[in-house]
Amino acid sequence: MEVEIIVSILIRGGHIVTPENIFEGDIYIRDGKIEMIGKSLSPASKEEVIDASGKLVFPGIVDEHVHMREPGLEYKDDFEHGTKAAAVGGVTTVIEMPNTLPPVDTGERVRSKRELLEKKAYVDFALYGVLTDTSVSRIEEMLKEGAVGFKAFMGPTTGNLPPPSNATIYKALELSRLHGFTVVFHAEDDSLVNMFVDRVKSSGRSDAIAHMLSRPPITEEMAVMRIYLMSKETGGRAHIAHISSEGTIDYLKKARYEGVNLTGETCPHYLYFDSSHYETHGNRIKVNPPIRETEHRRALLTSIADGTMYAIGSDHAPHSPEEKSDKRNVWEVAAGFVGVQTLLPSMLNLALNGAFDLREIPRVLARNPARLFGLWPKKGELMPGADGDIVIVNPNAETQITREWLITKSPVTPFIGMKMKGKVEFTLLRGEIVVREGKIEAEKRGTSVSRLTSAVRK
Secondary structure, X not given: OOOXXXXXXEEEEEEEEOOOOEEEEEEEEEOOEEEEEEOOOOOOXXXXXXXXXXXXXXEOEEEEEEOOOOOOOOOOOOHXXXXXXXXXXXXXXXXXOOXXXXXXXXXXXXXXXXXXXXXXXXXXXXXXXXXXXXXXXXXXXXXXXOEEEEEEEOOOOOOOOOOOOHHHHHHHHHHHHHHOOEEEEEOOOHHHHHHHHHHXXXXXXXXXXXHHHOOOHHHHHHHXXXXXXXXXXXXXXXXXXXXXXXXXXXXXXXXXXXXXXXXXXXXXXXXXXXXXXXXXXXXXXXXXXXXXXXXXXXXXXXXXXXXXXXXXXXXXXXXXXXXXXXXXXXXXXXXXXXXXXXXXXXXXXXXXXXXXXXXXXXXXXXXXXXXXXXXXXXXXXXXXXXXXXXXXXXXXXXXXXXXXXXXXXXXXXXXXXXXXXXXXXXXXXXXXXXXXXXXXXXXXXXXXXXXXXXXXOO
């Protein structure tokens, strides 16, 4: 007996959310692609109908900033856990960072990592190459093997990669202009960080907030100033990751006014937490750059509402519970925590509680990340011809963040115990339901994706 295969899905009666509008309508997906968006569309035979009445319908989320830890650091987490968590959280495409073991610094390593992860992905993925003084000469070979962008770690990070010199950054931005890719920066000035860390350590401090004191805003802003100047000079495409400082927002505004190709990303933890939380959250809250005083948090929230902030990424960075233990002093604790599964729930909660317009979610979590890495309009958009990557949210339900709900080997995050307004009910990947009623339904269907276009800023 033949098995009937559904090749089309009709999403009926949802509130479709785009960066421009929120409107009631239907979405018809056929053979993995969005074929039509309209009202009162009629289902064909042999197709599934999802009743989205009263629900919010978004493009599948593109998380531009994840560290899934594979290969080489699988004791922290792995790609199967990470992409399953992504799907449950409404993320349909992840862009995986290169500071694994070994680091992704050659064309062959891009290819081998892609082939390894293809077998394990529940959602689609793309890969970064790493920018160092030695890898800059291999940028073009990494592009040929499918790297969609490059990450420069200007300060200390997992993997202990050496920060690139100014000359290397300049060369990479020149190549960025030539080939149309984006260079993403972990913007912390290495020499300043080392100086301030030594000063705070010498004072005898080892409590959680000492980490914040050892990385004052100037450590981020000095690095951003260098990037701004070199992006302005070269015309290259630069993007600042995990912005924590109000001063960096000023550079983004200046760049936008002057037409400099510089944009920025922040993360949910900088929007929820501030220096007052070190006492209650301890080492769980340690992250680089650090969570800062409340005026920085408020400025970052405003930057989303006024359109200055271009994108939001999770900076999903699992570390084992032992590496995050409050039994350790802060200098021995790893920086970072899981975030891909809580990315959309945390942003929905802010929007539904009035922090910014709901339409900012598809802008900063889907369209703009897809544009940055040449994946748009295949990814990040609700329009005919785009992949049928869709997330359906019940705005009247809640998401309870618990250790049991998190899909990870390392369930450590300051979000545990919080309730978020809104709940992901369905996640569709290329027209296939991978999450139904909040539970994984499909087997591994993810595949690697590569650049379709040059990076776009609009």
